[in-house]
Amino acid sequence: MKTYFDIAGDGGSQIVDQVVDIQEKIRHKLSRVKHRLAIASGKGGVGKSTLAMQLAAALRQRGKTVTLLDADLNGPSLAHMAGLQESLFIPGPAGLHVPKTKDGIGVLSLGSMVSEDQAIDFESVAPSESFTWRATREFTTFRDLLAGTDWGTLDYLVIDLPPGAHKCYEFAQFLGSETAFVLVTLPSDVSQGVVRRSVSALKKLKNPLLGYVENMSGYYCADCGKVKPLFPQNTRMNFDIPLLASLPFDPRLATLCDQGQPLAYLFDSPAAQAIHALAENIEKRMEAQP
Numbered sequence: 091m092k093t094y095f096d097i098a099g100d101g102g103s104q105i106v107d108q109v110v111d112i113q114e115k116i117r118h119k120l121s122r123v124k125h126r127l128a129i130a131s132g133k134g135g136v137g138k139s140t141l142a143m144q145l146a147a148a149l150r151q152r153g154k155t156v157t158l159l160d161a162d163l164n165g166p167s168l169a170h171m172a173g174l175q176e177s178l179f180i181p182g183p184a185g186l187h188v189p190k191t192k193d194g195i196g197v198l199s200l201g202s203m204v205s206e207d208q209a210i211d212f213e214s215v216a217p218s219e220s221f222t223w224r225a226t227r228e229f230t231t232f233r234d235l236l237a238g239t240d241w242g243t244l245d246y247l248v249i250d251l252p253p254g255a256h257k258c259y260e261f262a263q264f265l266g267s268e269t270a271f272v273l274v275t276l277p278s279d280v281s282q283g284v285v286r287r288s289v290s291a292l293k294k295l296k297n298p299l300l301g302y303v304e305n306m307s308g309y310y311c312a313d314c315g316k317v318k319p320l321f322p323q324n325t326r327m328n329f330d331i332p333l334l335a336s337l338p339f340d341p342r343l344a345t346l347c348d349q350g351q352p353l354a355y356l357f358d359s360p361a362a363q364a365i366h367a368l369a370e371n372i373e374k375r376m377e378a379q380p
């Protein structure tokens with residue numbers, strides 16, 4: 091039996107050439123994408139996907155071409171939020187066509203491919219189904235999606251990241267330093283604690299960290315038109331990065347996400363206003379990037 095020590099060079103696999111080849115393919119496929127923006131947090135359930143979807147809709151309304159890439163391969167939710175659960179990924183000469191909402195927002199999400207009653211599994215060749223191996227398979231799948239899709243000419247590719255503080259760092263490295271980041275947190279100490287870790291991880295890299303969004307900053311009561319406190323008053327929020335927007339919890343927004351209606355931002359409410367402010371703020375900051 092051979093051991094690693096017996097393998098000379100790459101053992102004939104030409105692995106380095108393969109990696110260089112696929113990286114070049116990704117670079118070429120994304121060459122007509124003006125801005126890459128990752129929506130991240132570290133924490134789960136804080137509204138990353140909701141904000142990614144609504145931000146894309148607001149940017150679209152501002153005349154931008156936008157595609158959403160659902161990088162949460164194990165728990166994809168953008169297909170549902172965009173009403174594109176049954177869309178087909180049709181291959182074309184330059185790669186997979188990205189399904190679009192009726193408003194023209196591209197959405198590439200594994201949720202369009204795998205129905206919600208099926209688990210998404212990354213088959214392992216390792217006997218013990220090791221976690222590390224699965225993570226590797228996950229990244230390989232993500233890399234293949236990037237390299238195999240026809241992204242076309244875009245103003246924004248908005249990438250919705252999975253939870254996990256380490257994911258911010260891993261994806262930032264993988265996507266390259268030109269991908270900007272926006273972090274999402276709830277006002278709770280628990281959420282802020284996780285997001286603070288993500289901030290410190292991202293600060294080790296060169297990726298622009300545009301700022302953070304405070305989601306569920308209060309509860310919007312449609313009957314009385316007032317925003318009520320949702321968490322006890324909290325003043326810490328000192329992430330040392332700009333606050334881009336504060337968005338209250340709005341039950342109508344949750345319902346519209348469930349119904350797959352991406353234009354939830356159209357209704358007049360503090361949440362809608364916050365999303366528009368966020369889009370405007372992000373556009374300004376992205377345009378200011380070198």
Ligand SMILES: Nc1ncnc2c1ncn2[C@@H]1O[C@H](COP(=O)(O)OP(=O)(O)O)[C@@H](O)[C@H]1O
Pocket residue numbers: 131133134135136137138139140141167305306337338339340341342343344345347348361
């Ligand atoms: N501001 C908000 N108002 C109402 N519902 C929200 C808001 N933010 C998130 N939600 C809801 O909370 C749930 C979790 O949000 P989601 O975007 O899936 O979180 P994450 O992607 O961070 O895991 C979803 O059902 C979503 O509709």
Ligand SMILES: [Mg+2]
Pocket residue numbers: 138139140162167250251
């Ligand atoms: Mg999500």
